[in-house]
Amino acid sequence: MAKHHVQTTINGDPIEFLCDTEETLLDVLRNQLNMTGTKEGCSTGDCGACSVTVDNRLVCSCLMLGVEANGKKIGTIEGLASGDKLHPLQQKFLEHAALQCGVCTPGFLVASKALLEKNSNPTETEVRYWLAGNLCRCTGYDKIVRAVMDAAHEIRSA
Amino acid sequence: MQDKAKSPMSSEFSVVGTRPVRPDGVDKVTGRARFGADLNLSGQLTGAVLRSPHVHARVLKIDVSQALALEGVKAVVTQKDFAPQVNSTTAFGEGTLNLMHMLTNVLAGDKVLFHGHPIAAVAATNAAVAKRALKLIKVDYEVLPHVIDVDEAMALGAPLLFPDMITEGVKPAPTTPSNIAKRIDIVLGDVEAGFKVADVIIERSFKTAPVHQGYIEPHACVATVSEDGQAELWVSTQGHWIVRMLCAKLLGWDINKIKVTAAEIGGGFGGKTVVYLEPLALLLSQKSRRPVKMVMSREDVIRATGPTSGSSMTVKIGATNDGRIVAGEALLKYQAGALPGSPVGPGCMCAFAPYDLPNVKVTGYDVVSNRPKVAAYRAPGAPISEYAVEAVVDELAATLKMDPIEFRLKNVAKQGTKAAYGPKFGPVGMAESLEAAKASAHWRTPLGKNQGRGVAAGFWFNIGGETTVSLVLNEDGTLGLTAGTPDIGGLRASLCMMASEELKVPLEKIRVQIGDTNQLGYNFLTGGSRSTFSSGMATVEAARDIKKEAVRRAAKLWELPEEAVEWDSGSGSVRPAGPNAGKHTPMTLVDIARIAGKTGGPIVGYSRLNAHGAAPSFACHIADVEVDPETGKASIVRYTAIQDAGRAIHPSYVEGQYQGGVAQGIGWALNEEYIYGTDGKLQNAGFLDYRIPVASDLPMLDTIIIEVPNPTHPYGVRGVGETCIIPPLAAISNAMSMATGVRFAELPMSPPKVLAALDKARAANTAKM
Secondary structure, eight states: OOOEEEEEEETTEEEEEEEOTTOBHHHIIIIISOOTTSOOSOSSSSSOTTEEEETTEEEEGGGSBGGGGTTOEEEOGGGSSBTTBOOHHHHHHHHTTOOSSOSSHHHHHHHHHHHHHHOSSOOHHHHHHHGGGSOOSSSTTHHHHHHHHHHHHHHHHO | OGGGSSSOSSTTOSSTTOOOOOTTHHHHHHTOSOBGGGOOOTTOEEEEEEEOSSSSEEEEEEEOHHHHHSTTEEEEEOGGGSOOOOOOEEEETTEEEEHHHHHHHHSOOSEEOSTTOEEEEEEESSHHHHHHHHHHOEEEEEEOOOOOSHHHHHSTTOOOSOTTOOOBTOSSOOSSOOSEEEEEEEEESOHHHHHHTOSEEEEEEEEEOOOOOOOSSOOEEEEEEOTTSOEEEEEOOSOHHHHHHHHHHHHTOOGGGEEEEEOBOSOOTTTTSSOSSHHHHHHHHHHHTSOEEEEOOHHHHHHHSOOOOOEEEEEEEEEOTTSOEEEEEEEEEEEEESSSOOTHHHHHHHTTTTBOOSOEEEEEEEEEOSSOOOOOOSSTTHHHHHHHHHHHHHHHHHHTTOOHHHHHHHTBOOTTOBOTTSOBOOSOOHHHHHHHHHHSHHHHSOOOTTEEEEEEEEEEOOOOEEEEEEEEEOTTSOEEEEEOSOOSSSHHHHHHHHHHHHHTOOGGGEEEEEOOTTTSSOOOOSOTTOIIIIIHHHHHHHHHHHHHHHHHHHHHHHTOOGGGEEEETTTTEEEESSGGGOOOOOEEHHHHHHTTGGGTSOEEEEEEEEEOOOOOEEEEEEEEEEEOTTTOOEEEEEEEEEEEOSSOSSHHHHHHHHHHHHHHHHHHHHTOOOOBOTTSOBSOOSTTTSOOOOGGGOOOOEEEEEOOOOTTSTTOOOOOTTGGGSHHHHHHHHHHHHHHSOOOOBSOOOHHHHHHHHHHHHHHHHHHO
8 A cells, every 4th residue: 555645743843754554653753754762662552662742742652653643743852952952851850860771761751841831830749640651660760750840840930 | 869969978089979960861861862773774674583372382393485485575594593502501690601591592492482482583674574474484383281380380290391301409310300400509507406496486488470670672683794794783782792792602603703782771670681682683684684673572572581580489587585596498499481590599699698697598499481581680589589588587576576677687797797608798788777777767757557667688799790991091181981881870970980080080071982892802791780890990990090101101201210200199190209300390181192192102091800899788678558458559658778889979870779679679569470371371461461660659769878888899889789679579568567467478469469368367357356
């Protein structure tokens, strides 16, 4: 079957690609567009490593087809920093040592950004439940939760 | 815990003990860092693995002709394509190595031994073609009866995985084969005599389920082999020199033919210390002359890699009324999976190691059954045996009406203690950890309803091993540091800090990388909590090498004998050693770098060593648990991990190790297990059903870093990564006992099991009334 022609926006840039029906958005990002910042940990929507935003909604890109990106605005880890300036979440993850191996980090950052856009002053419990769809095996989440709360504080104070 | 961000923990140091941002950090928060599956090469094929649909079967015939004939299929391999291997077991890192077993694990030979056992591999132009090709490989099987449980596998009449397996370590050797690969005995003193003088003896049996390392990044590699046989391998691994050696041996190639580059690694925890896909990718690439990329699915990761052993154990400990343990005995039966090599050895050695005991007897069995072959998992074997011992120690303390910390302190291992497994300990931090626990605010905080508090001790050896580091002084005085142990959790930061401390060069002037196998001498892997210890030791040596060379160069320039020039460690410069040496302006490394050309050429510090003296790390953890009496669900409400780090180079990453180990231990204690059906097939091969702790399962995880410096490391470093996974199992079990009044003896303490135990206790209480 012929491939589908998809027109989308990724991190603000207009992007076109061709994909097979069964290709996930994650496959397209990683294998066609060479945007490998978005990670694959399970391909079943259980680990959150492939988190992206679609029209500002947090989504596991392994659970969405590439064709469904047509006409949508996609946000990935590659779009978090602006120019030389890291997003406050990125900066706080570094300062708090909120990553060890770092493979879950892009997913956590994308998910955390989506949280703070909805709720600029989350409680620890709200952070923990929002991030419950993102698995980290290295940190025990302590420093991740602290980094997110600290970033929220900084964004509110800015 | 950011309070110490600016000031070092010890006044001896200016950089060590601070908390700078890691040098590889920005790449990892921007998506720029390249992990195992992030590399793509031009002309690359997709590799895929055919796995056994049976739990135990004889392989009668494999016919790959139809698969090879499919358009787009470029190569197919089976075990026959590999070099023949010898069935011989040698010591290797924290475990053992048997190349014949490793080959059998990579691809099955005349038998498949577990559901998901690889049997063939293909390389094709894309994943869809590869998948079709796998279906075209015809395998004739003769299905055999299987055995999953460790006690059943040891029973007479159990289905045998290997008809010629005679138990090692038993004299005289058994005359009949069994599933018991090996027996291990450790004896100190005379336990029978010890039990005779005991006032209280407690004996309990325990079971633990196998658990997976659970790294978030599945195994992944890209191999490319040129027409002249030169191979490059990009791989997510804990040790690329190990991958090179294993692949060379399995393929029968010279080591120099394979260059291995370690990708950024998305977690390993011991599970990425062996090979699964790598030899297949190399062979497929050699056959197709195209790059081959292989990435494992999550299901295959859980079904066919790792995990660590499940176990069945009995522990018996005797103590006198004044709280002195007089004898400890343990019987440990560990599942090895389908091929021998469980971590029962270290399990036996560690079991009683936190204590100074006169009489110890430990017997271990390494038992095969139709499960995936186990791989190392963070302090391999130790969490299992120490869980059983610490649960009995806790019950003994309660029986003697002693405080559990005081009881442990009374029997604590200290400098000079002879461990049951042989050595005498040097300076160790077990007593310091227990004292810190006792003094902590956590220990004194009142508990709420349905809550209990447990403590447990933990011990792990830590290892050293072969290490090479190079440190290049660049033309402008900046430095390039190359180490060979993959950075899984902040290693680059720690190494950079040690070089900076030694040379008084700012951190941002040192660029650190993990070199490939062609760039350095041999490096053993990142494991055994050795990377900061060993590569740190080599980094300090390489930095001292630079200092010596700087002195030589200045001496040459100043036309002085070398002994008339010295390194001033205060300013980080070379200067005349005294007034007799004449007046010369001290030279910094920037000055030295500028004159390198005319004083002898490039300046490179180098260290290659076999790091000895990795000192053990001891820990004490406190867990508060709340148990819901209606559902049996246990929640961790507070947790404190106290552990001796020797010296915390970067305290945030030391805390991170403690917290990560605790989280894995909590999963092991409460949730995680391999669940098998009677058909011998794993029922929960995915992150939905194999449930590791998520953020909402855990509280903040408090840490206390104890520093009893390791005298053999220039900065006092001990390994810290492994000990921290040991105490949670028993600390939580002991807390559950306090919360519910019921002693638990099986992991995981999942809600159905806890509820059943609570219901049973409630029924017994009602019957009494």
